[in-house]
Amino acid sequence: MFFTMPWTPTYAFPHPLARVPQSAGYWLSYILVDLLIWWGIRGHINNFRKNKLNLPPIAYFSTYHGSISHLPTGYMWSPHVVPKPNDWGPLVDVVGYCFYDLxxxxxxxxxxxxxxxxxxxxxxxxxxxxxxxxxxxxxxxxxxxxxxxxxxxxxxxxxxxxxxxxxxxxxxxxxxxxxxxxxxxxxxxxxxxxxxxxxxxxxxxxxxxxxxxxxxxxxxxxxxxxxxxxxxxxxxxxxxxxxxxxxxxxxxxxxxxxxxxxxxxxxxxNEDGVGSAVDAFHRNLPAQLPLPTPPPSEKDEGPNPLQWFFIQIGRVCSLPCGS
Known part of the structure; x- marks a missing residue:
C-alpha cells in the first residue's frame, strides 16, 4: 500500500483527520478514524468484492485487525519533512516524494x-x-x-x-x-x-x-x-x-x-522517491503468494468486547450529524 498521509497508528502524532490535543490519544485516533470510515463504506466495498471481484466479504476485526499495522505500507513524503516514527516497524517505509514532471x-x-x-x-x-x-x-x-x-x-x-x-x-x-x-x-x-x-x-x-x-x-x-x-x-x-x-x-x-x-x-x-517506492514494493513481495483463506462473513461474526466498544463510540460520534 502507498499513501500520501499517515494511516499507520503511532504515538508520534495524531491521525491527520483527527484533531487530538493530547499525545495520549494519538495512537487511538488512528483506530477510531479507520473504524468510522469503514463503518460508512463497508457495504460498498463488500458489494464490490462480491459482485465484481468474486471475493468473500471482509470482516473488519478478524481480517483487517483494526489498522494497517500488519500490512506493508509506503508513505510518499520526505523523511526530512516527517521522519519515520520509532514505533513503525520494518513493514513501513517512508520512501520520499514521488513527483510528476509537468x-x-x-x-x-x-x-x-x-x-x-x-x-x-x-x-x-x-x-x-x-x-x-x-x-x-x-x-x-x-x-x-x-x-x-x-x-x-x-x-x-x-x-x-x-x-x-x-x-x-x-x-x-x-x-x-x-x-x-x-x-x-x-x-x-x-x-x-x-x-x-x-x-x-x-x-x-x-x-x-x-x-x-x-x-x-x-x-x-x-x-x-x-x-x-x-x-x-x-x-x-x-x-x-x-x-x-x-x-x-x-x-x-x-x-x-x-x-x-x-x-x-x-x-x-537529492532523494529518489520513486526508486525507493519500487524497492520497498519488491522487498515486501513474498517469495510465493499464499493461497487465500476465505474470511468469515461479517454476518456470522458476532462482536467481541473490543468491537462492541468501538461500535458504541461510532454511534455516539454519529449523533451530532443526525445519523
Whole structure:
C-alpha cells in the first residue's frame, strides 16, 4: 500500500483527520478514524468484492485487525519533512516524494513571462480546488496583505474563483492553470491550502510556506511546516484576515526561514522517491503468494468486547450529524 498521509497508528502524532490535543490519544485516533470510515463504506466495498471481484466479504476485526499495522505500507513524503516514527516497524517505509514532471512541457504566455521578469520574485497565493464562501472578500484580503507587505503577488484563480470580480493592480498577476513545478521556482514564497502534493512541490522549490487549511490532512501538513520552521503557524481559512496574512508573509520573508526552506529543498531534490517506492514494493513481495483463506462473513461474526466498544463510540460520534 502507498499513501500520501499517515494511516499507520503511532504515538508520534495524531491521525491527520483527527484533531487530538493530547499525545495520549494519538495512537487511538488512528483506530477510531479507520473504524468510522469503514463503518460508512463497508457495504460498498463488500458489494464490490462480491459482485465484481468474486471475493468473500471482509470482516473488519478478524481480517483487517483494526489498522494497517500488519500490512506493508509506503508513505510518499520526505523523511526530512516527517521522519519515520520509532514505533513503525520494518513493514513501513517512508520512501520520499514521488513527483510528476509537468513543468518541462509547460509553455507560459509571453505576458506572464514578461510580468515575472519585470520585478522581484512574487508571492504565490492559491487554494486549488477548495471552495470559498466569499471569493471577493478573500481576494480583497489577499490584495490588502500584499499591499501592506510591499510584495508582488500571483493569485491562482482556482475553483474558488479568486480575483474574478475584483480590480487587480499591476503588481499582482491573476493566473489560471499553471503547473506548480514550473511556477513555484519563480516565487519567493507560497500560500496555499496544504494539499500533500502542493506542499511537496513548494518545499522542493525551496519556498517558505504558509498553509491555509480547509479540511482533512491539510491541518497536518500545516503543523509539520510550522514545526520545521519553514513557515508560520497554519491559518485556518475561517481565520484568514488581512492582519494574519500580512504577518504570515512577513514571517516567510525572514532570511533564516528562506535558508531553512532551501536546505530542505536540497535534501528533497537529492532523494529518489520513486526508486525507493519500487524497492520497498519488491522487498515486501513474498517469495510465493499464499493461497487465500476465505474470511468469515461479517454476518456470522458476532462482536467481541473490543468491537462492541468501538461500535458504541461510532454511534455516539454519529449523533451530532443526525445519523
Amino acid at each position: 513543468g518541462s512541457k509547460y509553455q507560459p504566455s509571453e505576458e506572464f513571462v514578461e510580468w515575472i521578469l519585470k520585478g522581484s520574485p512574487p508571492i504565490y497565493i492559491g487554494f486549488g480546488s477548495m471552495p470559498l464562501e466569499d471569493s471577493i472578500k478573500t481576494t480583497n484580503i489577499i490584495l490588502e496583505a500584499l499591499k501592506n507587505t510591499g510584495q508582488r503577488g500571483i493569485i491562482d484563480r482556482g475553483w474558488g474563483d479568486l480575483g474574478a470580480h475584483s480590480n487587480i493592480p499591476d503588481d499582482v498577476f491573476l493566473l489560471v492553470d499553471c503547473p506548480h513545478d514550473w511556477l513555484f521556482p519563480q516565487c519567493s514564497a507560497v500560500v496555499h491550502h496544504g494539499g500533500a502534493g502542493t506542499t511537496a512541490t513548494g518545499l522542493k522549490a525551496g519556498c517558505p510556506t504558509t498553509i491555509v487549511p480547509f479540511f482533512g490532512d491539510q491541518f497536518f501538513w500545516g503543523e509539520r511546516i510550522y514545526q520545521k520552521g519553514l513557515g508560520p503557524s497554519p491559518i485556518p481559512v475561517s481565520q484568514l484576515t488581512v492582519e494574519s496574512l500580512s504577518e504570515a508573509i512577513t514571517f516567510m520573508l525572514q532570511p533564516e526561514v528562506n535558508s531553512r526552506a532551501m536546505e530542505i529543498a536540497v535534501s528533497i531534490q
